[in-house]
Amino acid sequence: MQNAVVSRSEWLKARKDLLAKEKDLTRQKDALNRERLSLPWVKVEKEYVFEGSQGSTSLADLFGSKDQLLIYHFMFGPEWEQGCQSCSMAADSINANLVHLNARDIALAVVSRAPLAKIEAFRGRMGWSFPWFSAFANEFNQDFGVSFTPEQRAGKGYYNFGTGQHPSEEAPGVSAFYKNGAGDVFHTYSSYARGVEGLLGVYSLIDLAPNGRNEDALVYPMAWVRHHDRYQTA
Amino acid sequence: MSTAIMDHEVLTNAKWIEARKELLKKEKELTRQREEVSRLRRELPWEKVEKNYVFDGPCGKETLSDLFGTNSQLIVYHFMFGPEWSEGCPFCSFRADGMDGAEIHLRNHDVTLLAVSRAPYAKIAAFKERMGWKFKWVSSLGSDFNFDYHVSFQKPGQGSADEHARAEGQIEYNYGTMPFFSEEMPGTSVFYKDENGDVFHTYSSYARGGEEQLIAYSYLDLTPKGRNETGPRRDLTGWVKHHDTYETPAAGSCCGGH
Numbered sequence: 468m469q470n471a472v473v474s475r476s477e478w479l480k481a482r483k484d485l486l487a488k489e490k491d492l493t494r495q496k497d498a499l500n501r502e503r504l505s506l507p508w509v510k511v512e513k514e515y516v517f518e519g520s521q522g523s524t525s526l527a528d529l530f531g532s533k534d535q536l537l538i539y540h541f542m543f544g545p546e547w548e549q550g551c552q553s554c555s556m557a558a559d560s561i562n563a564n565l566v567h568l569n570a571r572d573i574a575l576a577v578v579s580r581a582p583l584a585k586i587e588a589f590r591g592r593m594g595w596s597f598p599w600f601s602a603f604a605n606e607f608n609q610d611f612g613v614s615f616t617p618e619q620r621a622g623k624g625y626y627n628f629g630t631g632q633h634p635s636e637e638a639p640g641v642s643a644f645y646k647n648g649a650g651d652v653f654h655t656y657s658s659y660a661r662g663v664e665g666l667l668g669v670y671s672l673i674d675l676a677p678n679g680r681n682e683d684a685l686v687y688p689m690a691w692v693r694h695h696d697r698y699q700t701a
Numbered sequence: 702m703s704t705a706i707m708d709h710e711v712l713t714n715a716k717w718i719e720a721r722k723e724l725l726k727k728e729k730e731l732t733r734q735r736e737e738v739s740r741l742r743r744e745l746p747w748e749k750v751e752k753n754y755v756f757d758g759p760c761g762k763e764t765l766s767d768l769f770g771t772n773s774q775l776i777v778y779h780f781m782f783g784p785e786w787s788e789g790c791p792f793c794s795f796r797a798d799g800m801d802g803a804e805i806h807l808r809n810h811d812v813t814l815l816a817v818s819r820a821p822y823a824k825i826a827a828f829k830e831r832m833g834w835k836f837k838w839v840s841s842l843g844s845d846f847n848f849d850y851h852v853s854f855q856k857p858g859q860g861s862a863d864e865h866a867r868a869e870g871q872i873e874y875n876y877g878t879m880p881f882f883s884e885e886m887p888g889t890s891v892f893y894k895d896e897n898g899d900v901f902h903t904y905s906s907y908a909r910g911g912e913e914q915l916i917a918y919s920y921l922d923l924t925p926k927g928r929n930e931t932g933p934r935r936d937l938t939g940w941v942k943h944h945d946t947y948e949t950p951a952a953g954s955c956c957g958g959h
Contacts, residue, residue, distance in 0.1 A: 468893075471746040472901065478748045482905075483876050485745060488738050492731075493909055499724075499731055504927045506724060507710040509717045535924045559802030564917040566944045567795060573924055628722050645709075645925040653711065655925040657721075661732055665919035668803040669810075672914060674739045676774045676812050677747075677893045677903045691810055695802075698809045 468678065508645065508653035515607045517600035518583040524600065526607075526644070527652050533574040536644040539666070540613040542637035543579035543586065545603055550579065550589050553667075553689045554639055560668045561597050576600055580608050580637065592696065611657060613640045627659040634687075639663050709925075747893065747901035754846045757822040758839030765846075765892065766900050768839065772813045775892040778914075779852035781885035782818035782825065784842055788943070789818065789828050793887055795941045797834055799916030804836045817841050819853055819885065831945065850905060852888045857881050875907035887911055 473481070515526045530536045541558065542551035550558075558577065568575050576598045579586055583601040590599055608614035612626065614637055619625045626633045641663050643656040664670055673680055682688040712720070754765045769775045778800065781790035789797075797816065807814045815837040818825055822840040829838050847853035857870040871878050874886055889911055891904040912918060915937070921928050932939015 469895065470744070470901075470903070472749055473746040475748055478746055478902075479876065481746050485738070485741055486876055486910075488741065489906070489910060492734060492738050493912070495731055495734065499727055500922050500927060502724060502727065503922070504925070507712040507717055507720055508925075509714050510711055535926060537920055537924060556803075556806050559806070560799050560916045561802075563798035563801055563944065564920060566947055567798065567917045567941065568920055570940060570942070570947050571921060571924075571929060572926070573921070575920065628718055628725055630722075630725070641920075641923060643923050643925060653709075653925075654717075656923055658728070658923065662725075662728060664732070665913070665922070666916065668799045668914065668916040669806045671916070671919075672776055672800070672803060672807060672814060673810065673812060674913075675742065675776060675889060675891050675904055675906070677743060677891065678774060678811065679739060679743050681810070692806060693809065695805050698805060 470677070503656065506656060508655045511644070511652040511654050513606070513610065515602070515605045517578065517602055517605065517607070519598065519600045520583075520587065527646060527650060529574060529576045529598075529600070530644070530646045530652075531574045533569070533572050534646050535573045536646070537568070537573060537575045538611075538642045538644070539575065539577045540608065540611065540638070540640040540642065541577045541579045541599070542613075542635065542639055543581040543589070544614075544635075544637045545580050545582060547581060547585075547637075549694070550581070550586075550593075551637070551639070552692045552694055555593060555694050556669060556689075556692050557639075557663070557666050558593070558595060558597070559695055560666070562595055565597055574598075578602050578607065580614050593694065608637070611640065611642050611654075612659065613638045627662070631660060633660075641666060742904060745904060747903050750892065750900040750902055752845065752849065754841070754844045756817065756839040756841055756844070756846070758837065759826070763839065766894060766898060768813065768815060768837075769892070769894045769900075770808075770813050772808070772811045773894050774812045775894070776807070776812060776814045777850075777890045777892070778814070778816045779847065779850065779886075779888040779890065780816040780818045780838065781852075781883070781887055782820040782828070783853075783885045784819050784821060786820060786824075786885075789820070789825075789832075790885070790887070791943050791946075792937055792941055794832060794943050795917065795937065796887075796911065796915050797832070797836070798944055800914060801834045801836055803916075813837075815839065817846065819847050832943070847885075850888065850890050851875075851907070852886050854881060854884055854886070856884060875910070889914070 516523050541554045578600050582603045602608050640659040645653045645655050756763050780793045804814045819842050821842050825838050841847050854872045870881050872881050888907040893901045893903050
C-alpha cells in the first residue's frame with residue numbers, strides 16, 4: 468500500500484482539514500454523552516442472585532460501597548469450554564481500568580451464564596482478577612438481552628433493543644445501574660453489538676493505523692482476535 | 702449527590718425502551734460518522750521521514766525503523782516524562798493502563814504499539830517496573846524526535862528549538878499556537894514502513910484527539926453520573942492518580958468491589 472507522499476506544508480493542510488472533522492465528532496460525542504445522562508431509568512424489581520468467589524450475592528450487593536455499577540456481559544455459555552475471544556480482548560483492559568473506575572465511585576463486575584467453576588478456571592488461565600459472577604441460575608442474562616433461547620434465535624429482532632440478531636446464544640453488552648440511599652436499584656443504560664466497541668481499547672488505536680481495522684477479507688470482523696495466551700507471538 | 706440524580710425520571714421498561722431506541726439511533730449515527738472520519742484518516746497523505754532518529758531502550762540503541770519490529774505499522778504514544786522529572790505524568794499513566802492490555806492484540810494485527818518519552822531510559826525502566834506495564838517504552842533523549850513531532854517544548858526564555866517562527870512563550874501544539882504550558886505535552890504519532898524500509902509519518906493527534914484511548918472514559922461515559930469531573934479544570938486532572946497512589950486499592954475478586 469502507498470498513499471500520496473507530500474511535503475510537510477501540504478501534509479499539514481490535509482491534516483488540519485481532518486482535524487476540523489475530528490473536533491466536530493468529539494463535540495457530537497460530548498452532546499450524545501449529555502443526552503445519555505438524561506435517559507430515564509427503570510426500577511429493578513426482580514431479585515437476582517449471582518454466584519461469585521465469595522458465595523451468593525444479590526444485584527444490590529454487586530455495588531459494594533459504590534452507588535454506580537457497570538456490568539460487562541461476557542459471552543461464556545454454560546456448555547462452553549472457554550470465554551469468548553473478543554470479550555477476552557475487552558477484558559484485557561478491565562483490570563487496569565478498575566482502580567480508576569472505583570475512584571470514580573463506580574463498581575464494575577463481569578457477568579456470564581457459565582457456571583462459576585468454569586468462570587474461575589478461565590479467569591485463572593487469563594490472569595484476570597476483576598470480580599466475575601455467574602448468572603447460571605437466574606434470568607439476568609435473558610432479562611438484559613444477552614442470552615437467547617433457540618426459539619428467540621429462530622425469529623428476528625431479538626437483540627439490541629429489537630433491532631438485530633446475533634449468531635450465538637450469548638451476546639456481548641454492557642449495562643449500567645444506580646443504587647439510591649434507600650437501596651433501590653435502577654437500570655440506567657444498556658448497550659449491545661457495536662455499542663460496546665468503545666470498550667475495546669484496541670479499536671481506538673487500530674483506527675489510527677494506516678491499514679485501519681483491515682477486516683474486510685475475514686469471515687467476521689473480529690476473526691483475527693485470539694485469547695491473549697493463544698497468539699503465536701505471545 | 703446532585704439533586705438531578707435523586708429526582709431522575711423513572712419509567713416502566715416498555716416506555717424506557719422507546720426512549721432508549723431514540724438514543725440508539727443517535728449512537729448508531731455517531732458510529733457511522735466515526736467510521737467516515739476513520740476512512741478519511743486512512744486517505745491522508747503521508748510524509749517521508751528523512752531524519753535518522755535514534756532511541757534508547759531495552760534493546761539498546763534503535764532507530765525509528767527498528768522500532769517497527771516485524772510489523773509494517775507503528776503507533777507511538779508520546780508519554781509525558783521529561784528528562785528532569787521523577788515520574789511519568791499521571792494522566793498519561795491513566796492512558797497507559799488502558800493501552801497495556803491492547804498491545805498484544807495490536808502486535809498480532811500488524812501494529813506495533815509503544816511509548817516514547819524524553820526521560821533517560823533508566824528512569825523510564827524504573828517507572829515502568831513500578832507501574833507493572835508490559836508495553837515497550839523507549840527514550841528519545843538526545844534526538845529531535847519529540848520536538849519534531851510537537852510534544853516537547855523549550856521553556857520560554859531558553860531559546861527556540863523550533864524552526865517555525867513564533868512569539869516568545871508560544872508553542873505550536875495540535876496544529877495551532879498556544880501559550881507555553883509544559884515542556885512535555887501528550888500526543889500520538891503513527892508511522893508506516895514499506896518493503897524498501899522507507900518510513901512514512903501518516904498521522905499525529907494531540908490534546909482531546911487522544912481521548913478515545915482513555916478506555917476508562919468509555920466506561921465512565923455509560924454510567925449514570927458520566928465523567929462527573931468537578932475539579933477546577935473540569936477534566937481528568939481533578940481526579941486521576943497513578944494507579945498505585947489511590948487511597949482505595951483496586952477491587953479484587955471479592956464481592957462488589959469493596
